[in-house]
Amino acid sequence: MAIEVPENVLVSRLDQLANWCRKNSLWPMPFATACCGIELMATGASRHDLARFGAEVMRFSPRQCDLMIVAGRVVMKMLPVLQRIWEQMHEPKWCISMGACASTGGVFDTYCVVQGIDRFIPVDMYVPGCPPRPEQLIQAIIDLQDVIQRGGTIRGAEFETRQRQQPKRALVELPVLNQPLHRLTTGGGQRI
C-alpha cells in the first residue's frame, strides 16, 4: 500500500534522529589539569570557535555534561575525583582523552601519575600531542560526532559492556626494575 508522503517530510530511523540531536549538542565537561587545558580553552575561544560544531557549552557541573574532555596528567590523588565526576555524568556520555599525559602518562612515568586514564574509565577518542593543537581537538570532536551518528542507538546499546570489554591494562602489572611486585590489596582494582 503506497502512502502519499509530502515533499517536506523525510523518513528516517529513530536512532538516526537521536544521534543527530546528540552529536550536534555535545556539552563538554572540561577536566583540565595541565597545559592541555590551555589548548582546550583556546579551542573554545573565538579564534577556533568550538561553537561551529555545537560543542561550545562548557559546563563545570557533570550533571549537565555528556562529553568529558580529560586534558592533562592525572595523578593518583586526582583519579578518584575523575571517576566520581564520570559517574555523576548522565548517560549517554563520551570521553575524550586529550594529549599524551591523559592517554599514556606521557613523560611522567613516576609512582604517582596514572599511566593513561583508559585504565580506569572508558575512553572513546584519543588525541595525540603535547599539547595537541586546537585543530586536533576539533578533529577529535568531529570524529566523535561521526562515531555517534554511525553507531549510536537510542538505548545506548553501542556502548561497551563488561562482556565485550577487553581486559583492562590496569589489571596487568607494569614491571618495576629490580623490585618485587607489591600491591596494597590482593584483589585487583579494589579500593582500599
Place this chain on the structure above:
Amino acid sequence: MILPSYLLALKQDFLSATTSEYIGQLRLRIPADELQSLLTALKQRYEFDMLIDITCVDYLNYRGATDRFGLVYVLLGTESNERLIVRTYLNEPDLTVPSAVPLWESANWLEREVFDMFGIRFAGHPDLRRILLPPEFASFPLRKDYPLQGRGERHNFPVLTRESA
C-alpha cells in the same frame, strides 16, 4: 671565616656542635639527641624567630656519606637578619626526632611533609599525618631505595566500565 659572636657563645654551650661555611651560608651540625635543646636555645636566647624550612636528604649510596638521612633546618632571625642552617643526621632504625612545633608553628606542615616523603617521625607533633600523598600510601617515595615507578600504587584503583557508571 670569622664566626659571628652568637655562634661562638653557642659553641661554648654545645661542645659537640661543629660549624662550616659554604658560599656564605653558616651551617651548624649537631647530634640528634642535642637537637631539641639547640633549637630551643636558638629560638629563645639567640632570637631566631622564624623557621624557613625543614627538609631532609637521603644519603643512601652517596659518595663518602656515613649516615643515612640528613635533616636540615633553615632558620632566620628577623631582627638580626642572620641566617643559620642546622643539620643533624639520622640512621635507621631510630628515625625519631623531637618536633619543633612548640618552638615554631611553621614546623607543623614542614614536618608533615618530611614525614610524608622520608618517614622521619617527629615526637610531639600534634597531627603527624601524610600531607601530600593519599593516606593509604604505604611507602616513603623520596627515599633513594624507593623505585621511581613506585610499587604498584598507581594501578590500585577500581576500573569503571560503561555498565558500572
